[in-house]
Amino acid sequence: MNIVVCVKYVPDAQSDRTFNDSDKTTDRESVDGLLSELDEYAVEEALKLVEAGEGEVTVVTVGPDQAADAVKKALQMGADKAVHISDEAIHGSDAPATSLVLAEAIKKIGSPDLVLCGLASTDGTMSVVPAMLAERLGLPQVTQASELSVEGDAVKIRRDGDVASETIEASLPCLVSVTDQINEPRYPSFKGIMAAKKKPVETWTLADLGVDAGQVGLDNSWTKVLEFTKRPPREQGEIVKDEGDGGSKLAEFLASRKFI
Secondary structure, rough: OOEEEEEOOOOOOOOOOEEOOOOOOOOOOOOOEEOOHHHHHHHHHHHHHHOOOOEEEEEEEOOOHHHHHHHHHHHHHHOEEEEEEHHHHHOOHHHHHHHHHHHHHHHHHOOOOEEEEEEOOOOOOOOOOHHHHOOOOOOOEEEOOEEEEEOOOEEEEEOOOOOEEEEEEEEEEEEEEEEEOOOOOOOOOOOHHHHOOOOOEEEOOOHHHHOOOOHHHHHOOOOOOOOOOOOOOOOOOOOOHHHHHHHHHHHHHHHOOOOO
């Protein structure tokens, strides 16, 4: 089974994340970045499927030069090869443009049996790229998989909701997005880290994919950030002494904040 996993390089949640003053896009250069945590579950699930049978796992990412760190982590985990789409014209692209670039890259890679995505990116948290990507590739999509299995030419997932769990089945090839309940991503071993240095990583531009620069980038984005301000510092909490009316004061506080 040949599997393509879409991954993203995102700013570290522990760093001081912000936007660029010049164009109001996410600052990805002056902060530490890493493979999106939610994408690690997709990589792990792909590795488990291949290890249970045969095939290969290809990871693909769209991003600046630093995004190479995202595919490096996936290769260290065990993926076989990677594709990094890097082009200055992509800067500021929104979800529709990102899905376009990913779709053309996957078409160039070949015809995978399965495309796996994380539930969302930890920086954008939009969760719409998998659906857009499936539409562009003409594939059935099954989303929010908490459990996944492949039997013959069909994939079966379990989707856990608030009040019930659903079992959904689709024919291959298809696209599946997974949740953080599906597995426990492995840590790269020393052997995996060393092996990753010899694995092939191709870097493609928009020209390699046949994508017109006029279809992507900030100027062609459907949405833009107009302004931003830093989160105000956290204020010191108020201590309420219970003099027999503590419950009433607590209720008044919650009501003033519209919690009740």
